[in-house]
Amino acid sequence: MTESTPARPEGMSAVRTTTAKQVRPATEGWTQAKDAEGRPLLQFASPKRGKPPVHLADLDHDARVEKLKELGMPGFRAAQLEKHYFQHYTSDPVHMTDLPAASREELVGGLLPNLMTEVRRLETDGGDTIKFLWRLHDGALVESVLMRYTGRITLCVSSQAGCGMNCPFCATGQAGLTRNMSAAEIVDQVVRANRLIADGGLGDPRKVGHKDERVTNIVFMGMGEPLANYARVMQAVRTMVDKKHGLGMSARGITVSTVGLVPAIRKLSAEEIPVTFALSLHAPDDHLRDELIPVNSRWKVDEALDAAREYFDKTGRRVSIEYALIKDMNDHAWRADLLAEKLNARGRGWVHVNPIPLNPTPGSIWTSSDVDVQNEFVRRLNDAGIPTTLRDTRGKEIDGACGQLVATEEDQAAAASV
Numbered sequence: 001m002t003e004s005t006p007a008r009p010e011g012m013s014a015v016r017t018t019t020a021k022q023v024r025p026a027t028e029g030w031t032q033a034k035d036a037e038g039r040p041l042l043q044f045a046s047p048k049r050g051k052p053p054v055h056l057a058d059l060d061h062d063a064r065v066e067k068l069k070e071l072g073m074p075g076f077r078a079a080q081l082e083k084h085y086f087q088h089y090t091s092d093p094v095h096m097t098d099l100p101a102a103s104r105e106e107l108v109g110g111l112l113p114n115l116m117t118e119v120r121r122l123e124t125d126g127g128d129t130i131k132f133l134w135r136l137h138d139g140a141l142v143e144s145v146l147m148r149y150t151g152r153i154t155l156c157v158s159s160q161a162g163c164g165m166n167c168p169f170c171a172t173g174q175a176g177l178t179r180n181m182s183a184a185e186i187v188d189q190v191v192r193a194n195r196l197i198a199d200g201g202l203g204d205p206r207k208v209g210h211k212d213e214r215v216t217n218i219v220f221m222g223m224g225e226p227l228a229n230y231a232r233v234m235q236a237v238r239t240m241v242d243k244k245h246g247l248g249m250s251a252r253g254i255t256v257s258t259v260g261l262v263p264a265i266r267k268l269s270a271e272e273i274p275v276t277f278a279l280s281l282h283a284p285d286d287h288l289r290d291e292l293i294p295v296n297s298r299w300k301v302d303e304a305l306d307a308a309r310e311y312f313d314k315t316g317r318r319v320s321i322e323y324a325l326i327k328d329m330n331d332h333a334w335r336a337d338l339l340a341e342k343l344n345a346r347g348r349g350w351v352h353v354n355p356i357p358l359n360p361t362p363g364s365i366w367t368s369s370d371v372d373v374q375n376e377f378v379r380r381l382n383d384a385g386i387p388t389t390l391r392d393t394r395g396k397e398i399d400g401a402c403g404q405l406v407a408t409e410e411d412q413a414a415a416a417s418v
């Protein structure tokens, strides 16, 4: 496919220049790498930090058995620990009465070490949306957001502490990359959310459905670029979908998103795990996307769209295109038309678009589009035959929507006191 650079309306620069400052919260133990002109650099490699303790969810079943044997304990205990963790959502030895009292602590210490401490919990939407702030073993802070909808419960998980992709409109990107999260740290966000749901902690208990409720959908749209932490994210996904030794979730309910790391998209297509794939595009032209998504300087719009189409061809799963609508930046009618043109050029029925009004972050120069502009953007795509749905912005009041997950200085202070 060839890139056609659309004409920009005169007088409009790709990115507005302003003296307003972006928020740059402190991130423990981390300094942003910069080029000679002082511009932040993309970070693909995670800075070296102490590794989190090995946990059952970092390993497959056989490796769990081996690990127990190495520790001088019977391998068959692995299945019992799996049951406690993945079905009863507990790592507390007190509740594991089927294990011998004398070795309970040792078994739990060996395979179920504590990975995260809850620092803060914020609720909104009448208790139907909850944002958690977690402190990891080395002080890194991450967040997850739990949302109850009619008929489903979605958890937005983090895959990295911070993010190295540097997208200028994104609060997480402003804080840089602290480190990759381990597979178990990713899975533990789900298990901890399931524990809270099982305790009746999500939403009005009078409205809560059956007692076996748990997280049904996962979106990798919290902190981090999931495909920049590929191996651990995939280990976490395998554990989430493992029916016998994991959480037994449906792969279709798991959405893995990326800003367009093309080689990793191709790898994901070959995994044979039919997760939902989402490409965070945010602009259909390289001129603007180079500015909005710095990694576009490496893999262009057409390359990312080609890889997304290949994902559909290999898996049969319809691809989602995420598009944060930013006022006067990427919300023009002609950009909606150009997006439709590029998607239709790759065939019909393989994609749908989710525009989402940008959630302004405190101190940010970026704001969401006006409602009539949003509606026009959606209408043009739908008219061109691209199924398009404006996504809601749950969690807005608690900075829990996409592009808003970032640990602030206040969070750091709260974490230090826990």
Ligand code: SF4
Pocket: 163, 164, 165, 166, 167, 170, 171, 172, 173, 174, 222, 223, 224, 225, 259, 403
């Ligand atoms: S938008 Fe996504 S990829 Fe870009 S900086 Fe934010 S978290 Fe990272």
